[in-house]
Amino acid sequence: MGVEICVEGLTKSFGHQVIWQDVSLTLPAGEVSVLLGPSGTGKSVFLKTLVGLLKPERGSITIQGRDLTGLREHELYEVRKLFGVLFQDGALFGSMNLYDNIAFPLREHTRKPESEIRRIVLEKMDMVGLIGAEEKLPGEISGGMRKRAGLARALVLDPEIILFDEPDSGLDPVRVAYLNQLIVDLNAQIDATFLIVTHDIASARQVPDNIGLLFRRELVMFGPRERLLASDEPVVRQFLNGRMQGPIGMAEEKDAAQVEQELAQLTEAPVVREPTPRLLPGPGITRPPRWEAIARREAELRRREAADA
């Protein structure tokens, strides 16, 4: 069913370098959230902190009533079973075929017989469209297939939470579109809580229920997709529109005077803010009840925009 993750006052540093501080957000159970931010703002560090691979200096991460930051290694080992993680390159073992790669967590963490493992592996391979590729080695397939194999492997332990680290990196736009549809379909089917780190604005605009943005060592905003898409916060608008004008510079933040000048120029030529429709689960996929709430929220947004126009 997916579980809620409640992050409060989280701070992470490496030595004197503060990566982000006082991050608070709640990932609602079963929903899809996207985390955005310029390169180097610590999005991957955030994912690693959520699964307990990195220890924060301050704050809490509460899942099912337990604060992960206070757990010992053997307790964390148990909690990590709630998570499936899709790493950037799929993180597959190069010398194992796809079947064995996907079976690996089941052989490592369960005592299931091979017949049961086979049933699960083939079911997950089917979900991600990889049936027939069982014998392939990771080096023999495309980047998109490797991502899907990594996703199948992240699914075999039936996780309540799935973390995706740039699932779309290195894929062409068509493959990104297919992958986004797969993510939305999977979320409707398994109802787990998804957190996706991405740089792809088009994906960020249409896939999630919620969007968060890290900038200047802080979580600038986290909330429902429609709210972020309609936000007037300069850094949010700059990022979601992929523009050069705004507080984010090439290598670092810009000074206040420059930002003000750029934003003033933008007001002279206002951008059109069309509401991007939410990507829906494909035909034949039963939608969980929260889809009705999403549809209601979007209808309300369209009604308000029509009234404002």
Ligand SMILES: Nc1ncnc2c1ncn2[C@@H]1O[C@H](COP(=O)(O)OP(=O)(O)OP(=O)(O)O)[C@@H](O)[C@H]1O
């Ligand atoms: N284990 C570590 N030890 C020291 N510094 C680290 C470690 N891991 C990450 N960092 C630093 O933390 C900062 C954030 O890195 P991270 O990879 O999380 O950024 P990101 O937002 O995911 O970037 P990108 O979008 O480019 O992938 C970087 O400056 C990086 O050098």
